[in-house]
Amino acid sequence: MTDKPEKFIDENGIRSDGRRANEIRDVKIEVGVLSRADGSCYLEFGKNKVMAAVYGPREVHPRHQQKSNRAIVRYKYNMASFSVEDRKRPGPDRRSIEVSKVSREALENQIFTEYFPKSAIDIFVEVLQADAGTRTAALNAASVALADAGIPMRSLVSACAVGKVDDTLVLDLNKNEDNYGQADVPIAMTPDGKITLLQMDGHLTPEEFKQGLEMAQEGCRQVYELQRKALIDYYSKKTEVVTEATTAEDVKKDAPEEPEDVTPVDVTEDTEETEKIDDTNEIGVTKETDDTKEPGDTKATGDTEETEDTVKTGDVEELEDSGEEVPETGKNADETYGQMDESEEETSNE
């Protein structure tokens, strides 16, 4: 751990990491990065690195937790033991229990839980590297992952902290400012200005707090734009590729009137695919083959441009590899259920 610096802000109003008082750190957001989750997001906020996954709406385990009129929302914030300077003991501690609680409460009301009675929406956030402001980073990632999972929401939730160092209010504290600063106020809000998370520790006069709240709101607005952009970029790319792919496939097939037996050329691909699935679970092959066609289509979508350039046979393999990484909810429906049981067991153990 570095020692307390003499000054956090130099005479030009520049902070130790080169930012001004009202600037947030660089944010990087990647959508849909996990194949098995229904929605996922990898987010970097300065040196914070977090990964969020959303599963659901799915069956509630343990069953007594289910609500007859709405879905329950569960949020699990977990810090990796290697995410901090001194190894953190793995597992939930009191801090992460509290963070999980307030974060869940920050998101819960934005989700239309009444659409999914008797089900659960599980949000898991893993802090891979921590550098002050992990709960806000985690919340930002979780919010994007929920959107990626297609969970109907009233709005996204965007979070940002404000704090005080050298008697000056600064936006989005870095590690040193957090450790040695005078106050830290994590805030989350919706784009229409409703504050859904607010915590504070340190020392602030009511006037400073009022001013800080305004700064944090501005920070949240910036984060919101970035979240929105990341989602739009990801999904606009996705749809573009899909349309191209369908046309390419159609030309190849030349027989669109029989959708059941499409892609006779790719028989090898299909059988290979079925074998793979048979390994993992043994359910009626006929149904399986039906399912495999879908990913087959999308797979092609992923690499259409390449397909046109390179030789066909070589491509089939490549496509399969990439296809496995594409999140496809339809494809692994049964597998997903299998996995669900596992993860639920884990949760109930705690």
Add this chain to the structure above:
Amino acid sequence: MNKDIVSIIQKDQLYNLMLKGKRADGRAFDETREIKIETGVIEKAEGSARVEIGDTKIIAGVKISPGTPFPDTPDVGVIITSLELIPLASPEFESGPPREKAVELARVTDRGIRESGAIDLKKMCIIEGEKVWMIFIDIHVLDDGGNIMDAAALGSIAALLTATIPAERYGLGEDAPLPIRDIPVSVTAVDIGGGIVFDPSLEEERVANTKLTVISNQEGAIAGMQKSGNGSLSPDQINHIVEVACKKAQDIREKFLEI
């Protein structure tokens, strides 16, 4: 399920009252219930207090003993706060390790004490890097009548104010009172359909979606805050709560300092 139905009916009733500017127990929106504080209730503890806010009853005990400091803070004493929602306090509480509600209450109580600098922890060092005084604050909730948060915070500071360091028992010099520098006071408000009411009763707490706790220190600055519950608040509501809470805290503190 049953509880849900009751709370929907109650929500309606309390909301309608709120529209008329009233509360179920006849209090004004910013009026707190009667507070009773009794200190020194447990002789075996180094400091103790029993606090009642309306129906809510809690007992806070402070135990102090020498221990090893954390490696990153070798020259300051250690505060460890825990809170238990024991089953005798409410049909909704179950025995077992603290759940998230208890953890949150304990951590916010701890935040108030720690961040306001209430205890001069530098003076709690015996031998740097080896031995410091460990201060254990344990809060037992005896009766849940709503707003356990404020009662817990009040109980912990009241117990600390009357605590002595048991130096003689450990052969470390003479007993001395705990060095207290500040008196943080927690004030909680809930949002009922847009109306902000302070010191919520159990039924108000149950129907409210959002709760905000503001802990302020002697000079009227904020030392800690926590929004709880799945609803949201507007910046105006928050600023209103902060303003009233700091004022209320001052009133409570004045009353409190007389003990």
